[in-house]
Amino acid sequence: MLKPVFPARAMALALAMTLSACGSAEPAQAPESDATPGGVVTESAAIAGPSRTILAFGDSLFAGYRLQPSESYPAQLQAALRAEGINATVQNAGVSGDTTAAGRQRFAFTLDNMATKPDLLILELGGNDLLRGLPVEETRANLDFMMAEATKRGIPVLLMGMRAPPNYGGDFQRQFDAIYRDLAREYDADLVPFFQEPIIARPELNQADRIHPTAQGVAALVEATLDDVQDALPPS
Template identity: 60%
Template sequence: MRRQAAMMAIGMVASGSLAACGSEPAPQPTPTASATASTGAAAVTGPERRILTFGDSLFAGYGLGEGESYPARLEAALRARGINAQITNASVSGDTTQAGLQRLAFTLRQQDDYDLAVVELGGNDLLRQLPPQQTRDNLDAILRGLQERDIPVLLMGMRAPPNLGAEYQRSFDAIYPDLAREYDAALVPFFLESVYNRPQLIQPDRVHPTAEGIDTMVAATVDAVAAAVPPTE
């Protein structure tokens, strides 16, 4: 049963990456702020907390309507808690960690005074069965680039399926907790934990979460995000 669940998880991530990558390569995006009004978030007071979400199709909102992506729903959930969150979603469907690293500098040239960066990458590396060391090196460089700009990080972890072999699985699964410790970053150990084995929360492509699935993921992770936002002085 555990093996089957793990396979469902990687199938959800990897197959989604294939679907997202089937079209022409996406151009370098200009980061866009989440539309708070469309999520129904209540107005809050207090200092603005600028958050960058930097990931792949799981953050980009593949197959969802406006205001239904994870970053948009996360912003609403944070604001409902009284956190004056303004989320900039700079995510691209199909991105590997290498692709993310290649566009990080462009993203930060648009704005680099974020209070927090939420990094969600690695599922497409699993799809391509890229060497775990390559994934680690790319994520290390991304976190280092954010650290150099004094931007705290929350890292969204991924897990490898057992069919890739025990050694591969051990090497890949260690990446996220190791880097979180090295860079003193907050960590969600497995970003898909709340939905990967609940098909009713997955779109007909059997890959991406539905809008309800996104809300489930937000409910499961908003505490970690809120805790990772640095306190105001």
Template identity: 50%
Template sequence: MEIEALRQINDLRDRWGRKMNVRHVLEAAPALVVTFALSIMAVFAAPLPARADAPKPITLVAFGDSLTAGYGLKASESFPAQLQMALQAKGYKVMIVNAGVSGDTTADGLRRFDWAMQPKPDGVILELGANDALRGIDPKEPSANLDKMLSALKSKGIDVLLTGMKAPNNWGEDYAKAFDAIYTDLAAKYGVTLYPFFLDGVALDPAFSQPDGLHPTASGIAEVVKRITPDVEALIQRISQRKTAAN
């Protein structure tokens, strides 16, 4: 707009010469005033640039299988999406990345782990193991895979919320005992917070389950989010404290 106003002034000078009489100025004034006013309005209407010192949102990666990915659900109904909305409603500046892949075992997760952590997040919600348990894989294998992931996260200084899983009863009591212990043992080893059972209050409840009886409905995920949110808030607070101490 400023450029247009100057162009019109220069055009007037070219047409009438530098000795513009009063009548010419008065005739041109309304158009120039409007143009100048619009230019001023444009300046004030333009969005202000983001403050350089404005805090960036905390980034969490939800790394898991179909329970994280949102199998059978809309993207907006997935665990990461619903959790982000719940946290933002509480005033947290947070972005949660959905790094869930349906069907993944802990071995599958380990293979894609390094690139899934790029760029480096502030924190990770680690949810894996359900498919290992469903397939009856020796608990030593998911334990070793999760151990490697937690070790890598610790070395990178990334805060973690580990979510546990429980083995189905069909593999027997000994298997269930060994499998369930994976999460408590690893949480103690690495000093991370453990949310004992990701599907707490939802598993095997027809009101919260899809027809396959395994995957939560949107309302089931909402229940998961409601129950796990306090632990995620604690994770965010730890991250914020670490960032403050580093500055």
């Protein structure tokens, strides 16, 4: 999980302040889907069409910290894509507590052990580096390594960006925030500039720690990023 090194109230305030700175195949048939009273979309019917595999590689924001497996971002994203007629399987490779260094260590192993090469990689890491105050150069180098490895394997990337809160200092903030923009440009990858932006200033969509989303918060993240995922997914 994302583990703050500062008191909870201070970290919540810092996160809130961030926002201010800040061949041929038959076409897939759209499935029926249900929405729970809390707004979480769940599948209610299987769909046909070409299978698409998406690897969601990240930390607790993907792992679904203190949520049911069906409420995690990868699970809700899969349901939303299928509701759009895309026969997607979104594999959850989120590990709570992972820094970019930890992600780098398991990245190739994860790809090597997949049954098929993913059609898309969604890369979401860096929040724990930020919370632990790790050097920006290390964060950049680790993300660079993973994006270079994905590119070498012919896997397109959608990069989920993070932003540093302003109380870290202007220089650190500018250097950290630039990581995602610069790497997306270097590797011609799609980018969501700030993954948590839809929920960061909405306490009702966050758990008591004010860092991790509720199931409804995850639904808001999926809604905000669904078009980005569809645009990044290459044609079947």
